[in-house]
Amino acid sequence: MRYLRIRYHPLSYRYSPIPKGEAVAWRAIVHSAIGTRHQQKQLPCQDYGSYVLQGDTIIGAVADGAGSAKFSDVGAQLAVKTALNTLGQQSDEWSAIDVQRMNAEANLFFTEMIQAVIAALHAEAETGEYHVRELGCTLLSFIATPHWLACMQIGDGFIVTQSEQMDSFDLLFEPSKGEYINETVFVTSEDAVAYMQVSVRAGHHPFVCAATDGLEKVAIRFHDWQAFAPFFRPFLECLRSVSAAEDRQAYLEAFLESDRLNAKTDDDKTLLLCLDGQEADA
């Protein structure tokens, strides 16, 4: 069965026309919840996350606006949208690219994407008459095809995946933090591209998760940088077995807004989770 091929159009992504009754290639849920500290200070949620489907491929991105940057909520949204648009434009059929070529060119693709993001932030700063630093944010994005998974990360946050055997959860990158807990690298940092981490993994990765650093504490074991399976397993189960999309979304939102979670982290948090539709229960 061929999936409908979707050509690039900036507005058509999230709502790409998938004929009724046809299997969806990926089940994905994404949500950003404001941190209690930001709520107290009456700041907006400075996180953002989104994804687009391209046939049997999913492209996702999340960003965390810098706490000290005044308009980082705008920056985070713009960074995610620009990243998704750029990756969507670079190829209209990522799954046709083989892993050898991706291995060789992932750096180029992602560098071009970051440059587009930086350019978009500069343009926005000019229009809004503020300094580009005030739009500072981290950025994590990935492209998951049936043959490979390509990921990039600037700053903190995490991408976790499960390979085809689906036996363990793997953390793609260690967060690139500065020495101190309250510091990280941003897309707007000087020489941000130099801090970009890129990874290409061969093979099908039916589960991919990207999140901002507000969830690091509960999802990652810091001392040896291992993904904490009890955090991810329930989401995997939810994606697999909950059949209605709105119920899956409600599950994620309830978790991210829960008091139990807010007792452990006071930061904004974004979680983007995807499961290959073929792994889902009917």
Added chain:
Amino acid sequence: MIGQPEFVENPENRCPVILLVDTSSSMTGAPMEALNSGLEAFKEAVLQDEQAALRVDVAIVGFGPVELVQDFVTIDQFMPMQLEAHGLTPMGEALSYALDLLENRKTTYRNNGIQYYRPWVFLITDGAPNTDSPWQQAAERLKNAEAQRKLSFFAVGVQGADMSILNQIAPPERPPLMLHGLDFRSMFLWLSDSMVRVSSSTVGGDMVALPPVGWGQIAT
């Protein structure tokens, strides 16, 4: 590797601060008394913030002779002691000692998977270094450490302090402060407020707005 008990019991991020206190004999009497009660006030103030009490990690180095009066301890476990004044002013030796102590502490944090904030070193003196004290070398080392953002250094002079030497030790962006009288209490309350702010800051650059300094003035 087995984690050390202090980090198993309290895995919070740490916000290290070294108090580098001149305990030479000129501090005897009223200055030492004011300083000691200031320390008590510091502990009480930090304790008001539950999170800061677990995060602010204080060490005290005295220098009459250089002496580790209090190794790093979080405020919830900190028992302020009565510092006593005697001896000379080996300021250079004390600065070097503090820099080493800090590097060792960072290694301990890393070995135990503990994340931390940029440390503070807070020098309090009422005098000038001994003539044979290698303070210039220590100042040089300190400047490099500042430039590499390894720490934030603050110098406070009490009546009688050689402010021109403190000016040569302190980084240009953070000139030394002259304490108003013996108002250590206000100084320590400010330090507490600052530590609470730093220890609760989240990712987002390195700018934590510090409270205004009401207890001293910049010496010119």
